[in-house]
Amino acid sequence: MTGPGTSTDSVPAGPGRPPGNRTVAVAVLAATVVLVAAQVASGSSARLVLLLVFVPALLAGLGTLAQTVAAAVWVTGVIVVSSLVFPPPSVAGRTLTLVGVVLAEAIGVLLCARRLRRDRELFRMRQTAVALQRQILRPLPAPTRHATLDGRYRPVEEDALVGGDLYDIADTPYGTRVLVGDVQGKGLPAIGTGFAVLSAFREAAFRETALTGVALALENAVTRHNTYAAQSGEDERFVTATVFGLDGGSTVQAVNCGHLAPYLLDGANPGAVPLDAGVPLGLAELAGPTGEVRAVQRFELPDDATLLLVTDGVTEAADASGGFYPIDRRLRELPHRSPDALAPAVEEDVRRHSHGPLRDDLTILTLRRTPGSGQPDGT
Template identity: 65%
Template sequence: MVRRREGGGVGGSADGYGAEAEARAPGNRTVVLGVLASTAVVLLAQAGTGTSARLVLLLVFLPALLAGLGTLAQTIAVSVWVAVVVAVSTVLFPPTSLEARAGTLVAVLGAEAALVALCARRMGRERQLFRMRQSAVALQRQLLRPLPVLTPDVQVFGLYRPVEEDAMVGGDLYDVADTPYGTRVLVGDVQGKGLPAIGAGFAVLSAFREAAFREAALTAVADSLEAAVQRHNAYAAQAGESERFVTATVLGLERGPEVQAVNCGHLAPYLLRRGRVETVDLAAGVPLGLAELAGEVRTVQWFALPEDGVLVLLTDGITEAQDRDGEFYPVEEGLTALGTTAASLLPQALDGAARHWSGGRRRDDVTVLSLRRTTP
């Protein structure tokens, strides 16, 4: 039987929309210093050019900028400040007529009211997207198995982190099944993001959870996943939705050093042993959903996983992490630096290294699994 322990394998953010919005918006100190500096420059230019210039009206661009980037409170506060500055400037540098003076104040107040309304509308839409994203993340977490998973053949540790900075979650998936044919492990990534990607991932997971116990041959398991993606795409086409493909690797492990693998266009695993890292040489194959178009027949490949080795499976959330210069994260170098890290801590350590490389910017889900043989 598969034994599961609840832990930190599936991570996520519990912060609400307000905290997320404040983290994205410019800091209050930055806003205050920027507004004061801009006001000083404009007023000095106004004083130097004489009473006929209306340069103070340029300050209206400050709440306009915050309406698109800042919080509602920041937009309101800066709008009030700009209104006061314009009113004082109108007294110190009056227009030629009282009507012009009143028209200036009315125009500024009307523009700022419109900007505050636009900011409120923007934040309302962002709040709605946040709730949709949180619902999608919660659904995806329910579909994925908690980690770690321990079987008689292998210990599987891991981390799944959805990309919560984007409008929608991605389509990473994984599973572990303790079957009469040994332990079967699946890791994959659905093309695209959002609920449609989760739907395709659910189709693959459902097929794996049946075929892993039913099929003796690992190629038959992969064929079942292929058929599941094809059926999902047929329903999607009928509904007018985009068809999708899924990259995946299916592993079969039993007692002994050998591992069976069927690779369907997914990233090759890495093997860590005695401080050294090497890429497991697996032919890529074609992704699930495209085998019929390519005319490909799935085949089993073999490689060794010694008792003192750790096998690392991951998705492109790690490999496509980029620094400020656009350089991708060097996974092999990163794993070499983590060569002495315990298998149970390796997924979190690798994710932390990739996030440090990218400065915390993430564009896709992150899934990392580390496998080692179960010792008697």
């Protein structure tokens, strides 16, 4: 299983590995032999050896600075010797040729230095993004006394580490509390709102005795963030989310704020848990002057069952004809539904259904109760 903070997602790749010195030397020597032989075979009127100027230019995009400089010096020397053996018709032509070669090689070296500097800057930025990601989204799998959260998280933005989907799990004095949500909008522009919700959850999960109190704290966080966004000229957003509460018993509490229902895989007939949707965070005022009274709903999660939590990046993944991913049917048909294989199997099936790149952030989480986790904590 992979998620933010795991070895496959959180360790930034360094600058691309350049070719080895021996490989470069053999390639440059081979190109030199071929072009010099062609020069000799064609006679003094041909200037085929000048094609060697492209060798340092190629290394400028692939190799190290030392390799590019060495190739540039070698090519310049070969062309100088060639111009003495096969001189141009005039001294001026020979001078212009040498000046042009030296200028081309110098440009190649400068481009290589610029590329390497940019690669180092991008590497540092990637490291910074990984450090930020670890503060925003918890690495998976994330176990607590009562449950383990695992799964896949894939932002839609190319090469991004964090998008508009959000999740968290907290082992609190009131039991384990889990959050899954989706900010209105896609990718990077939604990060600010998502971070506000996650920050509020991490505080309220330990402070509020009731799950409805956690949901109210999230509502207030989105409202405050939207006020700040309006003052800053940014778009106001709402967030669909569900907060779950687990303890040592088999009953799960849930407060749904407009999010997709979870799917319970317990035996041969997986299906959606019938939760009332409620109103998304940030839109509670639509429920009336006093705001919506968010209710706690309950359902059973046996020790051997798996709860699948997804965002609309899964359910709204469309095929070529515009048909959405039929998650209810596909969960019954997927051959691999073991807890560890479930999220990867769903992701692969979603990608196969959509026949292309992601159009929205993709979050597929599995929540399993820890067997023998003790007696209820009184959540």
